[in-house]
Amino acid sequence: METSIDRVEAIFAGALEQVSEEARNKFLDHACENDPGLRQQVSELIENHFLASDFLKLPSLVESPTHGEKPGDSIGRYKLLEVLGEGGFGIVFVAEQQLPVRRTVALKVLKPGMDTSQVVKRFEIERQALALMEHPGIARVIDGGVTIAGRPYFVMELVKGIPITKFCDDNNLPIRERLSLFVDVCLAVQHAHQRGIIHRDLKPANILVSEFDGHPKIKVIDFGIAKILDQSVGSFTLVTNPRAITGTLEYMSPEQTKLGEMDIDTRTDIYSLGVVLYEMLTGSTPLTSERLKAASLTEALQLICESDAPPPSARLRESIGVLEKISAHRRRDPSHLIKEVRGELDWITQKCLEKERGRRYATANSLSRDVNCYLGGDPVEACPPSRWYLLNKFSKRYWPALTAASAFLLLLIFSLTGLTLAYISVNREREQKEQALEAEGMRRRQTRAALDAMSSQVIEGWLTKQTAILPEHKQFLEQALQYYTEFAADVAQDQESRASTAHALGRLGSIHNLLGQTTDAEQTWCISRDMYKALSVEFPETPEYQRGLAESLASLGAIYLQTGRYDESKAARDQNVEIRRKLVADYPDVAEYNFSFSVAIARQGLWMKNTGDHAGAEDAFQTAINLQRRLVADFPEVLTYKEDLAQNCMNLGNLFSITNRNSDAEESLLEATKLYQQLASQFPNEQSFISAHANALNSLGNVLRDTERFDDAEQIYGESLRIRKRIAADFPSVPDHARSLAQTLNNLGILYKNSNRLPESIEHYQHALAIFKKLAIDYPAVADHQNELAGAMVNLGRLHLIANDAQAAVQLLIEAEPFHHSALTINPTSYVYRVFYRNNRWRLAEAQLKLSDHISAAAAAQQFLDSATDPPRDSYTAATLFAGCLPIVEQDSQLSPEAKVRMKTDYTARALSALRQAVELNADEITNIDTDNALAPLRSNEDFQSLLERVQP
DSSP states (O other), X not given: OOOOHHHHHHHHHHHHXXXXXXXXXXXXXXXXXXXXXXXXXXXXXXXXXXXXXXXXXXXXXXXXXXXXXXXXXXXXXXXXXXXXXXXXXXEEEEEEEOSSSOEEEEEEEEOTTOOSHHHHHHHHHHHHHHHHOOOTTBOOEEEXXXXXXXXXXXXXXXXXXEEHHXXXXXXXXXXXXXXXXXXXXXXXXXXXXXXXXXXXXXXXXXXXXEEETTEXXXXXXXXXXXXXXXXXXXXXXXXXXXXXXXXXXXXXXXXXXXXXXXXXXXXXXHHHHHHHHHHHHHSSOSSOHHHHHTSOHHHXXXXXXXXXOOOHHHHHHHOTTTHHHHHHHTTSOHXXXXXXXXXXXXXXXXXXXXXXXXXXXSSHHHHHHHHHXXXXXXXXXXXXXXXXXXXXXXXXXXXXXXXXXXXXXXXXXXXXXXXHHHHHHHHHHHHHHHHHHHHHHHHHHHHHHHHXXXXXXXXXXXXXXXXXXXXXXXXXXXXXXXXXHHHHTOOOOSHHHHHHHHHHHHHHHHHHHHTTOHHHHHHHHHHHHHHHHHHHHHOTTOHHHHHHHHHHHHHHHHHHHHTTOHHHHHHHHHHHHHHHHHHHHHOTTOHHHHHHHHHHHHHHHHHHHHTTOHHHHXXXXXXXXXHHHHHHXXXXXXXXXXXHHHHHHHHHHHHHHHTTOHHHHHHHHHXXXXXXXXXXXXXXXXXXXXXXXXXXXXXXXXXXXXXXXHHHHHHHHHHXXXXXXXXXXXXXXXXXXXXXXXXXXXXXXXXXXXXXXXXXXXXHHHHHHHHHHHHHHHOTTOHHHHHHHHHHHHHHHHHHHHTTOHHHHHHHHHHHHXXXXXXXXXXXXXXXXXXXXXXXHHHHHHHHHXXXXXXXXXXXXXXXXXXXXXXXXXXXXXXXXXXXXXXXXXTOTTXXXXXXXXXHHHHHHHHHHHHHHHHHHHGGGOOOTTXXXXXXXXXXXXXXXXXXXXXXX
16 A cells, blocks of 8 residues: 555654664664555655755765855855854854954854755744743854855854763762752743743753853753744744654653654653753763663663653662762762762652653743752752651751750641641642643743734734725724733733733734824833833843833834824933944844844934934934945845835935935935835835835935936936826825825926926926825825925915916915914924925915015015024025015005004014024125115115125125
8 A cells, every 4th residue: 555645754754853864764663664665765755855965874876966065164244164063954163253243153054955844944943942032041043044055044152161961070060069050951941931942852962061250151052953833923833843753862751752742841841851960960861871772762762751760869879880980070979979869859850750741840940949949958849748858857957946945846846747738738739830820821922922923914014005994904903902901911920921011011002002092002101111121120131121111112202202292202212212222232243133223213313304403314314224234235135124224225315305415315315216126126016115116216306306407307207207106006095105196296396397397397286286185185184195285285386476476376375374284283393394384484475575465475474484494594585575575565555654664664673683693693604685686675774784794894
């Protein structure tokens, strides 16, 4: 009968998990027993898939299409120095990082020929597992990427240590010092378990010790066969192959021996820790390597499941011929060593090594606590203690007091008898509760991660492409709101629970905000901020708490801005930037921290630009660009980095444009256009890249137009217009696309006006105005739509003014005023909105002067002066407008002589006041007041002559 494909695949996957050829052959002997045809099929699969490497140590039958890296080669910014270690799938090199700092690291890269989906997935598991953890006892991931040949790699801190058992023996550490190190190992393993990661191959070779400042420090390494939950959207899948036997036989738990066993939990690591502890105490593992090597794989697996190891003290007694050496390494004579290990340490070790995992310690924390109880002289929980044991512990600890009060001792003994019975019961209950809590905690972490993934899809996927929340989105968010509310109600006070609650509150705030519940959003973010702040102070070595604090502050800064609390908004955003700046300083190689800081500082730049702080905005944009250029160079495959670099080049170019640095603006905008064009070409179906490319073209066209390169500008605008028309037609319900189309039409109108093509200018202005008006009506709460409609009306009004139709200009400019006010009411600090309103008042005053309406003209000129955005220039312009009223007053036949004198005196005073302010602010540039015809009505005034002397001494 033909062999089942599923069975072949299962055995093949299991063979891949074996770490040596010998182990693999034993595995195949066991798995393919009495079925030579099955063995042949699996062997052919292995040979075909891994011929390019030395996986099976076979001579090469064909020339390998790819060659592995070797010392002297470079991967990204890392130069390979030497091979540190090699497994079935990957090679670990000692490497030198060359940028941005020079240091030595460990780099693990997938071997050539190993890039099957199963192996790549397993390699990614190890990287994910390490990236999830931030603990001083676990090797930290620094970087990652893909080689030129397309094979993944990741970079870790280089751990210069030796296996824990060798370190202990080399330094002749006594038992108590060995136990202190073991407690550190338990704490590191507990951290991994709290992140949902089971190591599954804990052994001395994966627990390294090095000395730092004269003290030993442990590092747990090699999560290559870790079990981790794949947190993809909406599902959780075990990504290590559940049908494979994984681990090292000497340290393997009974449940790991079962082919097809999926129900492996954190207690498998407790078993392995027990083996390590056994070896640290006795110098050998419960099942010795010699005994396992002499057995077949089937026999070895059976021994692991059924053979009970002697207690550590018994193993020491049996170690004839080597006990003297073992004792010397522990600074004890043999009899004292056996006595020290016998009893409590036997109990602790045997509890770890229970075949039935329900009888082991529920958590690594429980194990470390029991070891600490032993070290502190307190009763241990490992074995149900006898009354005599508890009394003996108590009497040893409090002997002086007992000697002084023997009568009281009898009372204590009777009391202790009752307490002992209660203590046993409480211990059992506590262990059951810990086990249940650990399982519940794992389920909650899984649920929250799934919810995070799904809500991210809604928030970052759907809603970024919609201005309005659709009913189905709202329904999902309201349901997510209920779940996050439940998570946020967690009142547990341990570190992980507090961090989980702070995270849930952050998500809760985002959903409240999306649903328009700003008060609830603010309150929730404030609590999240305070929790992250407390965690950051208590656990400064955990940078994720600082990152969470920064995100809370960024959210609060945005909501303060929405509600008009500008000082609070600025303070929150400044704190966000500084926290992220410090994270980059402390962790310069963590790409995510660099990117988050670049995003935060760029947003700060936009705020500065909009409030008129152009120097601060330039510095912020330049900082973001420098960071993002480095990220793009180091991680060319990460599109987000390139996209944000392009956006900030455009931001900087637009800033240079409004400050009249046209050459710098053109350079920045050309770079932005090139980057967006690359992205749009690479992803022709990604609308956001195509739209951003059109935006960059539009900004570049503005610079070319303002430098009077009209033909070049028209060509660039034309390209932008073609793109925007197509996108607006494809997505008619997305307002941003209609808005972008109107902006390009408006800019073309300005171009045609400046090049004296008035009919074409009017046509484009009117087309843009119709689009802006519909957006302003449909979205009255969107300030940009209100402002852009007003701006389009100002542009068309000015065109009427040029065409000598002052009455039409006045009508349009007056009709635009409510839209200016709407935008400024929503965001009164916006520099751009204030510029648009100031332009309106300027052109209105000019139009009223043409209509000889000096009263309306003077009123508009005063409003223009009051809303000045460039005080020296605007003060000078206001002076010319007030001066323009004087001849009109003189010709006004409806005014009495007294009224004329009074009004001329008023207009003259206002004109001179404005001119005086311009001179005081920028006397060096005010050099033409004696020749400017607009100021001619003022020249006979003595005060004017005084100002003239100041600028022309």
